[in-house]
Amino acid sequence: MRYTSLCAAGFAAMFVAGTASAGTLDDVKARGELICGVTTGLAGFAAPDDKGEWAGFDVDVCRAVATGVFGDPKKVKFVPTTGKSRFPALQSGEVDMLARNTTWTFDRDVKLGFEFTGINFYDGQGFMVRKDLGVKSAYELDGASVCVTTGSTTELNLGDFFRANNMSYTPVVYEKADEIRTAYDANRCDVYTTDRSGLAAQRSELSNPDDHVVLPEVISKEPLGPLVQHGDHQWGDVVRWSLNVMIIAEELGVTSQNVDDMRASSKNPEIRRLLGVEGEYGPRLGLANDWAYNIIKTVGNYAESYERNVGPNTPIGLERGVNALWTDGGILYAPPFR
Numbered sequence: 001m002r003y004t005s006l007c008a009a010g011f012a013a014m015f016v017a018g019t020a021s022a023g024t025l026d027d028v029k030a031r032g033e034l035i036c037g038v039t040t041g042l043a044g045f046a047a048p049d050d051k052g053e054w055a056g057f058d059v060d061v062c063r064a065v066a067t068g069v070f071g072d073p074k075k076v077k078f079v080p081t082t083g084k085s086r087f088p089a090l091q092s093g094e095v096d097m098l099a100r101n102t103t104w105t106f107d108r109d110v111k112l113g114f115e116f117t118g119i120n121f122y123d124g125q126g127f128m129v130r131k132d133l134g135v136k137s138a139y140e141l142d143g144a145s146v147c148v149t150t151g152s153t154t155e156l157n158l159g160d161f162f163r164a165n166n167m168s169y170t171p172v173v174y175e176k177a178d179e180i181r182t183a184y185d186a187n188r189c190d191v192y193t194t195d196r197s198g199l200a201a202q203r204s205e206l207s208n209p210d211d212h213v214v215l216p217e218v219i220s221k222e223p224l225g226p227l228v229q230h231g232d233h234q235w236g237d238v239v240r241w242s243l244n245v246m247i248i249a250e251e252l253g254v255t256s257q258n259v260d261d262m263r264a265s266s267k268n269p270e271i272r273r274l275l276g277v278e279g280e281y282g283p284r285l286g287l288a289n290d291w292a293y294n295i296i297k298t299v300g301n302y303a304e305s306y307e308r309n310v311g312p313n314t315p316i317g318l319e320r321g322v323n324a325l326w327t328d329g330g331i332l333y334a335p336p337f338r
């Protein structure tokens, strides 16, 4: 209860609406590295790989921004944050941005005073149970104990869903991703609820992933994306357009593999603008004119990052679904590069 009230309700009151001093881009350049807030570790999204290097779909957003600024995806320091510590970390300037499965909501945007700079994963909240529980639907969960992370929209939606359906539950609350996974794996709760992408990620690391099933119901909208402090529009633009570059590159069929050929010979005007062959788009952001070329060359386009980190051929196994391009039946859509 203490966690629930602190994080779900009182948490927002701890902050006054923040306004960044302009100049984050200059600060980042002067420091020589980007400081990016990520999760404490979520397979496929943000976790150290076998060489100890942070990797994942959210990590790629940080790497894209670092590459846009420095031409080098390695110029990032990753700061692990929990659901509870992420907002104070951004508010205080400990991190320049967050890229960690954070849902864009009214309160976070308006009351906490942040600026969401896009959506890199359209998600929704779901439930995972052990198959031997014999449950086929979230509507059969009356009386269940439910593992949930503190400081999340998950806690709020969980309460809403059970209340709206006249069901009771016992929350079992943890702060860190590995704590909650271990607790669920050790049977300390019947159900694990979080974003469905998070469930797929965590399921891949359970002792027997096949013993668990994600139930069909999606009980909320969780548009996940990067965010910065409110008020520094130049920095917001840099983060927003670094993500947009990855999406636009997919739309235009530009990949890390063909970007050199495209730059040398494409006649498509949008590709020529994107890759710095025509126009002065990078300098308007305070970046070099080959900033987007560098992002595509080193991090890849949206599809490449998705497939490499969380797609059907990874242990996370997420189909593109609504995260497909709008031209492929999804809702992923970037503003034009002109």
Ligand SMILES: N[C@@H](CCC(=O)N[C@@H](CS)C(=O)NCC(=O)O)C(=O)O
Binding pocket: 038, 039, 040, 041, 042, 081, 082, 083, 101, 102, 103, 149, 151, 152, 153, 154, 175, 176, 177, 178, 194, 195, 198, 199, 222, 224
């Ligand atoms: N999208 C939701 C949920 C985010 C969330 O709880 N993510 C989990 C991982 S799925 C987490 O951050 N765990 C804490 C950690 O990283 O240690 C929100 O923004 O509140």
